[in-house]
Amino acid sequence: xxxxxxxxxxxxxxxxxxxxxxxxxxxxxxxxxxxxxxxxxxxxxxxxxxxxxxxxxxxxxxxxxxxxxxxxxxxxxxxxxxxxxxxxxxxxxxxxxxxxxxxxxxxxxxxxxxxxxxxxxxxxxxxxxxxxxxxxxxxxxxxxxxxxxxxxxxxxxxxxxxxxxxxxxxxxxxxxxxxxxxxxxxxxxxxxxxxxxx
Numbered sequence: 001x002x003x004x005x006x007x008x009x010x011x012x013x014x015x016x017x018x019x020x021x022x023x024x025x026x027x028x029x030x031x032x033x034x035x036x037x038x039x040x041x042x043x044x045x046x047x048x049x050x051x052x053x054x055x056x057x058x059x060x061x062x063x064x065x066x067x068x069x070x071x072x073x074x075x076x077x078x079x080x081x082x083x084x085x086x087x088x089x090x091x092x093x094x095x096x097x098x099x100x101x102x103x104x105x106x107x108x109x110x111x112x113x114x115x116x117x118x119x120x121x122x123x124x125x126x127x128x129x130x131x132x133x134x135x136x137x138x139x140x141x142x143x144x145x146x147x148x149x150x151x152x153x154x155x156x157x158x159x160x161x162x163x164x165x166x167x168x169x170x171x172x173x174x175x176x177x178x179x180x181x182x183x184x185x186x187x188x189x190x191x192x193x194x195x196x197x198x
Contacts, residue, residue, distance in 0.1 A: 008034070011026075011030045011033065012026045012027050012030045013026075015029050015030060057107075058070035058072075060073045060131070061073050061092075061104065061106050061107060062089075062106065062107035062109060063089050063092045063105055063107050064089040072092070072096070072104065073104065077102070078103060079102050079103040079104075080103075080104060080135065081103070081135060081136060081137040082103030082104065082136070082138045083104045083105065083128070083131060083132075083136055083138075083139050083140070084101060084103055084104070084105050084106070084139075084142050085106045085108060085128065085139060085141050085143070086105060086107055086108065086142050086143065086180070087107070087108055087109075087110060087143050087144060087149065087152075088109070088110070089107055090180075090181045091107075091144075091180045091181065092105045092107060094181055094183065094188060095142060095180065095188055098185040098192070099189055100188075100192050100193055101192050106124070106127070107124065108123040108124050108125070108128075108143075108152070109123055111123070111143060111148040111149050111151070111152040112148060112151050112152045112155055113148045125156070125159065128156075132160065132163055132165055136165055137166060138166040138167075138168060139160050139167050139168070140168050140169075140170060140192070141153040141156055141157065141167065141168070141169050141198065142170045142191075142192075144179050144180060145177070145178060146177060146179075154198075157198040166197060167197065167198045168195040169197075170192055170194075170195045171191045171192075171193070
């Protein structure tokens, strides 16, 4: 096998590690990259390096940001008495773009999943507890409506309620087994409006 084919195979292998990208799609992507002008391939490589160098987690909410603290945490127009708790940074983007919510966020960094060895200690629950001491009146739990997301929501509710903070859960406009990232704006907006106390 020539070195060219080995390099293509290496690229296919790397691309197929992305979520939702199987081997066939990775091959199509690799051959598309081969057809691109050198300048475009170079700018793609620069963009990949830049995103890894510049993007970090906000020291307050753990959302992805290039500035620390992030623009959401520093926005004076936001309601500072409400925190919406989500699993991942992509969920912040989904809820924020849907509109209808103008509070703060807290990214857990995953969900409780004993089968995967993820307990509350592996999530940013302690950091959430620290933030609740700063005048928070309501916590909206917006974990995905999966078994793990529901277990995480229940756990958070049990931890937060004794602190005297109102705990609500987004409404079930999101289908069971679905993910916030794929929900449309109207569904997310209605789910936020129809949240219920836990």
